[in-house]
Amino acid sequence: METMTCLVTGGAGYIGSHIIASLTAHGYRSVVVDDLSTGVEARIAGLPLLVADISDPASIETLTAFMRDHGVTSIIHTAAHKSVPESMVNPLGYYRVNVGGTINVLRAAEAAQVSAFVFSGTAAVYGMADGRVTEESPTTPINPYGESKLAGEQLLADLGRIGALRATSLRYFNVAGTGSTLGADNGATNLIPQALRRISQGVSPEIYGSDYPTPDGTCVRDYIHVVDLAEAHIAALAAIEADPTWSFRVFNVGTGTGYSVREVLDLAIEVSETSLGYRLVDRRPGDPASIVADPQRITHELGWSASHNLRDMVSSAWNGMTGTA
Numbered sequence: 047m048e049t050m051t052c053l054v055t056g057g058a059g060y061i062g063s064h065i066i067a068s069l070t071a072h073g074y075r076s077v078v079v080d081d082l083s084t085g086v087e088a089r090i091a092g093l094p095l096l097v098a099d100i101s102d103p104a105s106i107e108t109l110t111a112f113m114r115d116h117g118v119t120s121i122i123h124t125a126a127h128k129s130v131p132e133s134m135v136n137p138l139g140y141y142r143v144n145v146g147g148t149i150n151v152l153r154a155a156e157a158a159q160v161s162a163f164v165f166s167g168t169a170a171v172y173g174m175a176d177g178r179v180t181e182e183s184p185t186t187p188i189n190p191y192g193e194s195k196l197a198g199e200q201l202l203a204d205l206g207r208i209g210a211l212r213a214t215s216l217r218y219f220n221v222a223g224t225g226s227t228l229g230a231d232n233g234a235t236n237l238i239p240q241a242l243r244r245i246s247q248g249v250s251p252e253i254y255g256s257d258y259p260t261p262d263g264t265c266v267r268d269y270i271h272v273v274d275l276a277e278a279h280i281a282a283l284a285a286i287e288a289d290p291t292w293s294f295r296v297f298n299v300g301t302g303t304g305y306s307v308r309e310v311l312d313l314a315i316e317v318s319e320t321s322l323g324y325r326l327v328d329r330r331p332g333d334p335a336s337i338v339a340d341p342q343r344i345t346h347e348l349g350w351s352a353s354h355n356l357r358d359m360v361s362s363a364w365n366g367m368t369g370t371a
């Protein structure tokens with residue numbers, strides 16, 4: 047069988063590097079474009095790498111040539127800016143990379159005649175939705191980050207509709223854990239790495255708000271292990287590659303089980319064997335009480351489901367951070 051070659055944009059990132067490990071395990075070859083702004087080159091040692099900023103229009107030409115040179119047959123587009131608070135102070139910068147950069151990657155894909163495309167979507171498109179969300183739930187982002195990701199999906203839907211692209215957006219819930227020390231999430235804006243980092247520095251982790259209408263008063267979220275998430279990309283790619291009539295489809299990627307912030311921190315405290323407790327502080331604006339994926343669509347249509355639990359996520363994140371993964 048012909049070896050398929052996938053271009054992973056943002057492949058030196060936390061999620062991108064785990065996707066590459068899955069691609070390799072499934073017999074794909076990977077090539078990477080990354081500007082190394084948050085990515086780590088050592089994560090992709092030995093792979094063809096184009097160091098370029100996808101938001102620079104000049105990248106269209108270099109990326110097209112790179113794809114042609116390497117016989118790229120599909121694209122997994124993870125390169126983006128991903129911090130919600132940062133997006134509120136720099137909306138233009140977020141649209142430039144997340145929308146403008148996506149347009150440039152799509153232009154290069156068109157020029158190189160690559161039509162299979164998997165996009166890093168996010169549960170942030172559901173905004174302040176409360177409870178369980180399906181892919182049919184309203185998309186009402188409440189910050190520029192979520193808006194820019196929804197705009198990315200709209201681009202893909204429009205191209206899919208005219209038969210120019212066969213695409214999928216995977217709407218990730220809260221991604222956590224690691225498959226290796228190098229792959230550990232160093233962004234640390236998400237709850238689990240943030241809490242573990244504080245613990246490792248001898249500082250109590252914080253709970254933002256304990257008076258939400260949830261069983262223990264703290265926010266409930268759906269956490270997904272990055273290794274399971276990476277596998278969802280392989281399932282999506284395989285479905286697109288098998289169906290020449292595919293246009294555009296979105297899928298939630300979560301476990302379907304919600305955990306409260308308190309439950310997560312209890313596990314973080316147990317796994318790290320710290321004597322620290324957590325500190326209750328005020329709510330932050332823009333945090334819905336509870337948001338959990340309904341993952342039925344991806345299970346039924348792509349045959350994917352999560353196999354790691356919250357303990358796997360917290361303990362692998364701790365081992366990754368402390369260098370014992």
Ligand SMILES: NC(=O)c1ccc[n+]([C@@H]2O[C@H](COP(=O)([O-])OP(=O)(O)OC[C@H]3O[C@@H](n4cnc5c(N)ncnc54)[C@H](O)[C@@H]3O)[C@@H](O)[C@H]2O)c1
Binds near residue numbers: 080083127220
């Ligand atoms: N981590 C999460 O919980 C989460 C949740 C939902 C969605 N996502 C999405 O998943 C994707 C990957 O996130 P991550 O957590 O791996 O973040 P990350 O910052 O580790 O990875 C992003 C990668 O993209 C690269 N990059 C950024 N801007 C670029 C540019 N202009 N040109 C070229 N490369 C660029 C970075 O250097 C990095 O290697 C993002 O699209 C993010 O929005 C992440």
